[in-house]
Amino acid sequence: xxxxxxxxxxxxxxxxxxxxxxxxxxxxxxxxxxxxxxxxxxxxxxxxxxxxxxxxxxxxxxxxxxxxxxxxxxxxxxxxxxxxxxxxxxxxxxxxxxxxxxxxxxxxxxxxxxxxxxxxxxxxxxxxxxxxxxxxxxxxxxxxxxxxxxxxxxxxxxxxxxxxxxxxxxxxxxxxxxxxxxxxxxxxxxxxxxxxxxxxxxxxxxxxxxxxxxxxxxxxxxxxxxxxxxxxxxxxxxxxxxxxxxxxxxxxxxxxxxxxxxxxxxxxxxxxxxxxxxxxxxxxxxxxxxxxxxxxxxxxxxxxxxxxxxxxxxxxxxxxxxxxxxxxxxxxxxxxxxxxxxxxxxxxxxxxxxxxxxxxxxxxxxxxxxxxxxxxxxxxxxxxxxxxxxxxxxxxxxxxxxxxxxxxxxxxxxxxxxxxxxxxxxxxxxxxxxxxxxxxxxxxxxxxxxxxxxxxxxxxxxxxxxx
Amino acid sequence: xxxxxxxxxxxxxxxxxxxxxxxxxxxxxxxxxxxxxxxxxxxxxxxxxxxxxxxxxxxxxxxxxxxxxxxxxxxxxxxxxxxxxxxxxxxxxxxxxxxxxxxxxxxxxxxxxxxxxxxxxxxxxxxxxxxxxxxxxxxxxxxxxxxxxxxxxxxxxxxxxxxxxxxxxxxxxxxxxxxxxxxxxxxxxxxxxxxxxxxxxxxxxxxxxxxxxxxxxxxxxxxxxxx
Ligand code: SF4
Numbered sequence: 300x301x302x303x304x305x306x307x308x309x310x311x312x313x314x315x316x317x318x319x320x321x322x323x324x325x326x327x328x329x330x331x332x333x334x335x336x337x338x339x340x341x342x343x344x345x346x347x348x349x350x351x352x353x354x355x356x357x358x359x360x361x362x363x364x365x366x367x368x369x370x371x372x373x374x375x376x377x378x379x380x381x382x383x384x385x386x387x388x389x390x391x392x393x394x395x396x397x398x399x400x401x402x403x404x405x406x407x408x409x410x411x412x413x414x415x416x417x418x419x420x421x422x423x424x425x426x427x428x429x430x431x432x433x434x435x436x437x438x439x440x441x442x443x444x445x446x447x448x449x450x451x452x453x454x455x456x457x458x459x460x461x462x463x464x465x466x467x468x469x470x471x472x473x474x475x476x477x478x479x480x481x482x483x484x485x486x487x488x489x490x491x492x493x494x495x496x497x498x499x500x501x502x503x504x505x506x507x508x509x510x511x512x513x514x515x516x517x518x519x520x521x522x523x524x525x526x527x528x529x530x531x532x533x534x535x536x537x538x539x540x541x542x543x544x545x546x547x548x549x550x551x552x553x554x555x556x557x558x559x560x561x562x563x564x565x566x567x568x569x570x571x572x573x574x575x576x577x578x579x580x581x582x583x584x585x586x587x588x589x590x591x592x593x594x595x596x597x598x599x600x601x602x603x604x605x606x607x608x609x610x611x612x613x614x615x616x617x618x619x620x621x622x623x624x625x626x627x628x629x630x631x632x633x634x635x636x637x638x639x640x641x642x643x644x645x646x647x648x649x650x651x652x653x654x655x656x657x658x659x660x661x662x663x664x665x666x667x668x669x670x671x672x673x674x675x676x677x678x679x680x681x682x683x684x685x686x687x688x689x690x691x692x693x694x695x696x697x698x699x700x701x702x703x704x705x706x707x708x709x710x711x712x713x714x715x716x717x718x719x720x721x722x723x724x725x726x727x728x729x730x731x732x733x734x735x736x737x738x739x740x741x742x743x744x745x746x747x748x749x750x751x752x753x754x755x756x757x758x759x760x761x762x763x764x765x766x
Numbered sequence: 767x768x769x770x771x772x773x774x775x776x777x778x779x780x781x782x783x784x785x786x787x788x789x790x791x792x793x794x795x796x797x798x799x800x801x802x803x804x805x806x807x808x809x810x811x812x813x814x815x816x817x818x819x820x821x822x823x824x825x826x827x828x829x830x831x832x833x834x835x836x837x838x839x840x841x842x843x844x845x846x847x848x849x850x851x852x853x854x855x856x857x858x859x860x861x862x863x864x865x866x867x868x869x870x871x872x873x874x875x876x877x878x879x880x881x882x883x884x885x886x887x888x889x890x891x892x893x894x895x896x897x898x899x900x901x902x903x904x905x906x907x908x909x910x911x912x913x914x915x916x917x918x919x920x921x922x923x924x925x926x927x928x929x930x931x932x933x934x935x936x937x938x939x940x941x942x943x944x945x946x947x948x949x950x951x952x953x954x955x956x957x958x959x960x961x962x963x964x965x966x967x968x969x970x971x972x973x974x975x976x977x978x979x980x981x982x983x984x985x986x987x988x989x990x991x992x993x
Contacts, residue, residue: 326975340809347807361788363778382769388809392769434981435972435977451972458974477973481981488982492924493886509957509972519923519968519983525960526919537774544949548941551963552906562809562825563906565969566983568962575959579861579880579918591774598779605789674789749798 302631303654310658314743319455320624320701323623326454330617332558340562351553351671355608358540361389362598365507365540366589372510376572378585380610386416389588393418393499393532394612396586400530402427402496408487408514408521409433410501411449411611412534412590415633418499429499432520434484438755441468443763447627449634450558450613479668498528498582502535503610504550505587508543512587515554525570528695531582533570537589538598544569550610557670558612586607597645603678606641608671615665615675621658629656637665641678656682719749787825805915811815811904811939818904818937819991825907829966830979832988841988842931846896849988850875853892853927863898865931865992870896873893880917886924896927896982900961901947902932902989905940908965909989912958919960928967928984934993 300308314320338344338470358365370380383389397405405427413419419440422429435452441464452459458475471483500521502512511534514521523718525531533627541550547567555563574581598604616622616636627635632643632655640655656679665675705711730731730743740746752760779802811821819835826833836842846869850858859878870877878884878892889895897916899909909930911922921926938944941963948961968983979985 329975341808342810343807347804349790350807353788355788356788357883360782362782363775366775366778376959380768382771382774384770385775388769427862433904433972434970438972451975456973461973478978479975480973481970481978482879485980485982489890492982493890508951511957512888517968518970518981520981522919522923522962526923527798537778545942545945548945549808551941552808559971561965562828563908563965565829565965565967566962567908568960569957570960571957572959575913575956578913579884579921579960580886581913581959582918589774591770591777595774595777595781598778598785601784601786604786672790695879731786 300350302651304631305631306654313626313629314624315437317714322457323455324623324625327623330560334556337451337556337560338563347549347553348670348672351549351670353607354541354546355671358542359538359604359607362537365542366537368507369505369510373572373587376510378572378587381586381588383588384591386592387510389416389534389590390418390421392588394421396532397427397497404495405429405497405499406491406495406524406528407431407499409436410534411633412501412536413499414446415592432488432524434481434518437484438464445628448613448616449611492523495528497530498534499534500523500524502539503554504541504547505535505539505546511569513547513567514567515564515567519566522566522568524582530586532588534588536592536594536596536644548753553670554610554612557614568670593646597642598731602681605673606678608673609638610671612670614668614670618664618668620660620662637675638696641675641682644682647729650690653682653686713755716753720751723749771900776827797892805940808940809905818939819905822907822937831907831966835991839868839992842992843872845990846870846929847873857892858894858896859889859892859921859925860896861921865898866896869931880921889920889924894927894929895923896929897919899930899932901944902943903941903963904937904938906965908963910944910963914958923983926980926984927986929988929990931990931992934991937991951988
């Protein structure tokens with residue numbers, strides 16, 4: 300099945316699940332309220348966005364120099380950088396490391412890049428036990444299901460579903476308390492932080508100036524992942540650069556505010572190399588894997604280059620009417636929501652993924668919510684245009700031609716509209732069936748009723764009466 | 767082995783030959799000194815020490831941090847002893863330091879000193895971790911810890927209760943000031959391998975957006991401010 304057919308099929312199923320939709324909508328409604336409150340504490344959120352965007356612009360438009368600077372600083376402190384053009388190279392490198400260093404168990408904190416390259420599958424196929432330590436990711440891992448939302452991985456699940464999952468997979472007792480469920484995961488995870496030989500993380504920012512990566516989290520699982528395992532691997536997209544360490548003074552609060560409505564996320568950690576002389580703990584080895592995987596393809600499109608500003612806060616998903624209705628899984632992508640619809644065609648092929656850019660009401664809520672001012676909804680239009688340019692849809696073109704010709708024939712138009720009342724009479728016979736010419740609309744909606752008289756008739760009657 | 771370094775850098779340079787349009791307003795200040803003006807846009811903090819304490823206290827409330835503004839070191843030591851008693855601590859982990867030693871010296875429970883290599887399982891068995899910090903940040907209600915100031919990476923995250931102690935002068939207005947301090951201390955000689963801004967005890971909202979404290983890290987955070 301093509302990605303598009305799959306998308307339509309999945310979206311049909313998820314939109315029909317009204318109960319789940321209401322549940323997700325309620326959660327996102329809560330986000331909206333807290334975020335608005337936190338945002339209002341800023342002296343000027345709008346200026347902050349401008350500056351954040353300017354800094355990202357600066358970083359991205361000097362990406363080569365930034366990455367080299369990072370590498371130089373980071374290597375000087377004993378870290379290793381590996382540059383991966385694609386997912387295969389990244390997977391092979393990490394697998395190679397694990398084999399080479401005699402790794403037995405691996406603990407992971409949240410990294411969307413690892414979802415992108417299907418790292419867990421590769422490691423598990425090779426016999427390594429990989430534990431996702433972020434609570435949401437852990438739940439999705441037990442469920443053998445992709446994250447629903449790249450910031451809130453299991454926001455679609457209710458507590459009884461999670462309890463049932465834990466009962467089945469971990470043998471825990473049934474409970475309807477989120478606190479108890481969290482403690483079950485906590486107890487399960489503790490040993491792994493101490494026993495794992497390898498910790499794998501992502502990164503929210505790459506700091507060029509000082510050769511650091513910065514990780515933002517609430518749970519403390521990433522901190523534990525990077526504390527005791529003797530090898531730390533961070534898998535990072537090359538676009539994550541910030542020029543200076545002090546830029547975080549702006550980005551850390553903004554990420555927290557846009558992401559979850561917090562003042563700042565609970566833990567914001569900066570890592571500069573493996574354990575240094577005189578330090579009590581920390582990994583012996585620290586590898587940063589730079590992942591391209593078609594990011595340079597997007598970089599090469601100046602019009603949409605700013606899509607790489609994305610700090611993956613998830614705000615655009617939270618406010619998106621499409622996301623609220625079809626949910627995260629229907630997208631069929633690693634990155635869901637508006638930003639996913641913008642970048643996936645660049646990463647995985649325009650013709651196969653252009654349908655996502657069509658699934659938009661172009662309301663612009665995403666663009667407005669974005670802390671780094673990505674022109675998201677215009678990029679959806681750009682994708683549509685580019686897809687058409689690349690592969691024109693001849694039938695559609697013809698239909699529009701015919702339509703515009705028809706609309707320019709006043710007599711014919713007047714004649715045809717006389718038939719509307721009849722058409723309305725007959726429509727119920729075929730409504731929503733395959734014979735219905737407007738089936739894709741009427742399948743899930745009512746068709747607006749035509750008024751008994753056309754505008755022209757009314758106009759003529761009025762003129763008559765005024766005489 | 768550094769992988770596809772040349773190829774990736776080549777693709778980046780090729781891609782950047784055409785400049786991108788800007789979607790943002792030019793920032794009001796020159797981009798090179800852009801860090802100082804952050805203050806103008808982020809949540810404001812008043813100018814006096816009292817303002818800082820007030821903002822920090824308000825945010826501590828929001829973040830579920832227990833914040834104690836102690837009149838002197840003895841009061842801090844007393845509060846610690848009280849915590850030990852009410853929570854039934856058996857063992858406290860701490861790193862050597864002027865403030866940590868001063869408040870823990872008369873504590874009548876077992877202590878694990880993190881000084882050089884240590885046994886991680888012993889640390890895991892402790893009921894609380896006591897650390898100093900680089901600074902407190904009023905604007906965000908954060909405690910800034912580093913490997914250098916706070917006994918490594920794990921002491922402030924592995925035990926279920928983290929107690930951070932700071933002197934009044936360490937309470938800074940905002941993140942910009944915190945980064946200035948870190949740069950002053952470490953830019954020349956080398957940064958610690960781990961630095962972190964902590965805002966309250968570990969938390970999650972992954973299940974139905976309901977806040978649960980103590981997801982993986984500490985369930986409680988206490989900040990003791992001493993003169
Ligand atoms: S596009 Fe903007 S709003 Fe969406 S996740 Fe990225 S940074 Fe956040």
